């Protein structure tokens with residue numbers, strides 16, 4: 107199992123920079139260690155409402171004593187919008203041990219290495235008439251411990267929101283990241299549910 111510290115973070119963050127020429131990406135308010143081995147990393151930038159507070163570190167069933175094979179794995183989460191709700195935007199932030207690429211509804215959003223100061227990425231959900239949201243990661247472990255931690259929030263046109271976090275409902279491939287896995291057309295029904303990792 108991974109050894110993790112449970113540390114509360116004093117929300118002592120700098121105020122948002124309001125100069126548009128000096129805008130920096132907002133950073134999540136971290137409420138748990140952003141390192142799958144338990145180290146604590148404090149964000150340095152302006153913050154959003156994402157906290158990772160209820161997110162769980164996830165990886166494939168290959169985890170053994172907290173370690174996983176070297177290599178890339180596909181992760182998918184399909185979220186069906188509540189009936190009558192029209193999605194407007196997605197905010198998403200993640201930490202990866204050791205790196206991960208993110209796609210939303212098949213669109214590549216960002217490649218990120220590590221777990222330090224994760225930025226919050228804003229994605230418009232207005233352009234397509236979809237009844238569901240697909241979040242997909244190609245996450246790579248360089249050795250030793252492995253993990254993916256995700257916090258996201260959908261905002262609807264009426265101002266209401268839905269949280270989405272990494273948890274046991276996500277699916278992962280244990281055979282690399284297959285071609286096209288990041289698209290709706292891919293069938294992940296044969297993938298196993300992920301293994302969640304305790305924080306202590």
Ligand SMILES: [Ca+2]
Pocket residue numbers: 203204247248249250251252
């Ligand atoms: Ca690792």
